[in-house]
Amino acid sequence: MPTALVTGATAGIGAAFARQLAAEGHDLVLVARDRARLESMAASLPTRAEVLSADLASEKGCAAVEARLSAGVDVLVNNAGLGVHGRLLKASVEDELRMFDVNTRAVLRLMLAALPSMVARGSGDVVNVSSVAGFTARGTYSATKAYVTTLSRAAQVDLAGTGVRVCAVCPGFTHTEFHDRAGMNMTRLPSWAWLSAERVVGEGLRDLRRGRSVSIPSRRYKAAVALTRLVPMRASAQISSRAGRDFT
Numbered sequence: 001m002p003t004a005l006v007t008g009a010t011a012g013i014g015a016a017f018a019r020q021l022a023a024e025g026h027d028l029v030l031v032a033r034d035r036a037r038l039e040s041m042a043a044s045l046p047t048r049a050e051v052l053s054a055d056l057a058s059e060k061g062c063a064a065v066e067a068r069l070s071a072g073v074d075v076l077v078n079n080a081g082l083g084v085h086g087r088l089l090k091a092s093v094e095d096e097l098r099m100f101d102v103n104t105r106a107v108l109r110l111m112l113a114a115l116p117s118m119v120a121r122g123s124g125d126v127v128n129v130s131s132v133a134g135f136t137a138r139g140t141y142s143a144t145k146a147y148v149t150t151l152s153r154a155a156q157v158d159l160a161g162t163g164v165r166v167c168a169v170c171p172g173f174t175h176t177e178f179h180d181r182a183g184m185n186m187t188r189l190p191s192w193a194w195l196s197a198e199r200v201v202g203e204g205l206r207d208l209r210r211g212r213s214v215s216i217p218s219r220r221y222k223a224a225v226a227l228t229r230l231v232p233m234r235a236s237a238q239i240s241s242r243a244g245r246d247f248t
Contacts, residue, residue: 008080
């Protein structure tokens with residue numbers, strides 16, 4: 001059976017990836033910090049699922065997942081991520097660095113751990129969950145997601161001809177636990193702006209398998225990203241800043 005490793009697999013987009021890949025017949029390796037939630041998730045899946053409790057902000061946790069990836073998987077989904085809400089200098093340096101470690105450093109390390117066996121085999125998929133925030137200039141979170149998207153594009157170019165595909169999935173606002181954990185009040189966001197995790201995963205996997213290096217689920221967010229490319233960076237940053245103040 002093909003095997004997929006999913007980080008941040010206990011809720012939201014990560015859990016949706018796990019369910020979809022299991023439905024397609026993949027065995028799973030589920031990674032998150034909370035072992036009890038991992039075991040509950042594993043028990044709900046129709047295929048075999050290993051659980052690996054690891055904090056990707058720590059050296060020990062990241063190394064444990066790297067070791068499992070080095071043994072070989074068919075699919076890697078780098079979904080685990082953190083958000084630090086607010087303007088630069090509002091959050092503690094420790095919180096900013098923890099976000100940086102999970103959102104960027106761990107993504108790079110795990111991808112580099114998975115790729116050698118994929119390239120040697122001549123097949124494999126890497127999904128890096130990014131965000132439409134990476135196309136804006138709002139806080140350090142958007143900077144980490146810009147890195148993930150650019151990294152995925154660069155990897156797709158470097159791996160051309162190897163049989164390995166890499167795609168950055170860039171959702172907009174999605175129904176997950178993310179905003180609550182980041183301390184964001186999202187009650188003012190209109191219902192039409194929200195996506196389901198299942199839709200994000202379905203469109204993301206479709207675009208990956210079509211060979212696209214970036215997937216932006218839904219027409220509304222494709223249009224929003226296209227608009228950011230037409231608006232000068234300074235104006236885009238001001239718009240993002242004003243919008244961000246609505247969710248404090």
